[in-house]
Structures are given as C-alpha cells and as structure tokens.
Amino acid sequence: QQLEMASKVKRKQWNQESMEEACKAVKNESMSLREAAISYNVPLETLQRRVAGTVKMNCRSGPPTILTDEEEARLAEYCVSMADMGFGLTREGVMAMAYAIVEKTGRDHPFKSGHAGRGWYEGFMSRQPLLTLHCPQAMSYARALCANKERIDDFFAKLGAIFSRLNLISKPSQILNADETGVTIVHKPSKVIAQVGRHNVPAITSAK
Structure with missing residues (x-):
C-alpha cells in the first residue's frame, strides 16, 4: 500500500524543494x-x-521549453522594459519575438506561421511569475513627451505663479478644473505584457 501511495503522486503536486529534501x-x-x-x-x-543521476535535479517536467532559460529571462526583461517605455508587447508580440529568437539561432523548433504557439506562451508566462497581462492606459504621443519631471515641475511652478498673482491660493473655491470634452483622439490599446504589481501601464498612441 505504501508503494502504491508513493507511485500515485500526480505530476505538479510536488515542488522542487520537497524533491531536493x-x-x-x-x-x-x-x-x-x-x-x-x-x-x-x-x-x-x-x-x-x-x-540515480539519470535526470538532473532541476530538470523540468513536461516538454522542452524551446527557448533556453537565459533567452526566456532576457525576453521577460525586454517585456518589462518596453512596457515601462509605453510600447508594451502584446501576447502576439511576445509569441513573434520567441519565433524570431529561435530563427536567429538556427535551431530546430516547432513554431509555425511566424510565431510561437499559444501553448508555448502560456508556459512562458507560468515560468515568469513577475509578468502578467495588463490593460494599458492610452497616452498620446504629445502627452508622453511631456511626461518627465523637468516639464511637470515647470508646469506647476508656472501654475503656482498664476495662483499667487491672482491671489487664489487662499481661495480654492474660485479655482475650477475643466476636463476634456469626452471625444477621444487616441485609440484603445490592446493588452500588453508588463510586470506584476505595476499600475497605470502607459501605451503610446499615434495621436499628436
């Protein structure tokens, strides 16, 4: 009965630390x-x-990952970097990047039609716990150009000078905030890969 119990532990019901111990x-x-x-x-x-040493201790179960650990790590870093700059990769973009990587190395691979498969993508995301799929916030190109500390500090310095000149600092009830008309000139971006926990992921649009 004990032998049967030891043999029937299903795949993925054990972790690497337990196996090492x-x-x-x-x-x-x-x-x-x-x-x-x-x-x-x-x-x-x-x-x-x-x-017995016939299988390495850190060997993964299941089919090979196609990309090496180093290649996947660099791809994950690239995803985070591009998302931070407002040009995050979509799911299809990541799959196309994976295809380009293995094509460049000249290795044999099962990818077809110019991109990796959905199964590879899901496996990649499961192996990269710091990545997730985000709905980015659309940002026009013109606004993105102004999204830096120097320009923002300059804006608030000028705004503060106007408030002081008009004696509005002590009269907040006379300061009105006007929003856009509700007609958007930026398109709705697709979901992109970004770092887990990241809020307000930007997506640069073509609008000026």
Missing part, C-alpha cells in the same frame, strides 16, 4: 526511496531517477 534523505541513508517519496509527497520513480 527527499533526495538528501535518501543519499544520507536516513530514509529509503519509498519512505522519502511518501514522507515528502513526491513521485517514487521521479525521485529514483534524480537520486
């Missing part, structure tokens, strides 16, 4: 393979292969 217990001869598999809730056969 189980391997240590077996190699230190403090537990047998079966005891370690049950104690740490890891598959017996998977544990046996790692103890």
Whole structure:
C-alpha cells in the first residue's frame, strides 16, 4: 500500500524543494526511496531517477521549453522594459519575438506561421511569475513627451505663479478644473505584457 501511495503522486503536486529534501534523505541513508517519496509527497520513480543521476535535479517536467532559460529571462526583461517605455508587447508580440529568437539561432523548433504557439506562451508566462497581462492606459504621443519631471515641475511652478498673482491660493473655491470634452483622439490599446504589481501601464498612441 505504501508503494502504491508513493507511485500515485500526480505530476505538479510536488515542488522542487520537497524533491531536493527527499533526495538528501535518501543519499544520507536516513530514509529509503519509498519512505522519502511518501514522507515528502513526491513521485517514487521521479525521485529514483534524480537520486540515480539519470535526470538532473532541476530538470523540468513536461516538454522542452524551446527557448533556453537565459533567452526566456532576457525576453521577460525586454517585456518589462518596453512596457515601462509605453510600447508594451502584446501576447502576439511576445509569441513573434520567441519565433524570431529561435530563427536567429538556427535551431530546430516547432513554431509555425511566424510565431510561437499559444501553448508555448502560456508556459512562458507560468515560468515568469513577475509578468502578467495588463490593460494599458492610452497616452498620446504629445502627452508622453511631456511626461518627465523637468516639464511637470515647470508646469506647476508656472501654475503656482498664476495662483499667487491672482491671489487664489487662499481661495480654492474660485479655482475650477475643466476636463476634456469626452471625444477621444487616441485609440484603445490592446493588452500588453508588463510586470506584476505595476499600475497605470502607459501605451503610446499615434495621436499628436
């Protein structure tokens, strides 16, 4: 019954840390393979292969990732960088980038039609916990040019001077705030890949 329990641990129901601890217990001869598999809730056969060295300790389960760990890490950094600049990559953009990377290296790959598949994309996102799909905030090109500390400080300095000249600082009830007419001149951008926890992800539009 114990052997059956150790063999029936399903894929993805164990974590890497538990597997490492189980391997240590077996190699230190403090537990047998079966005891370690049950104690740490890891598959017996998977544990046996790692103890024997036929499979590397940090080997992932499932099919190969196509891109190397380094390539995926650099792609993730690129996604974050582009989102910060207002040109975030869409899901399709990331899939096209993955295709371009493997094409440039000349490696064989299963990607077709100029981009990686949906399955690869979902796997990539699951391996990059700092990335998520965001709905960006549309920002016109003209506004983006002004979105820097120097120009914003200059704007508020001039606004403060006007308030002082008109003696409005002590009369906030006389300061009115007018908004746009409600007619937008910027298009609604698609969802883009950005860092988890990032708020107000900008998306530069073609509007002037």
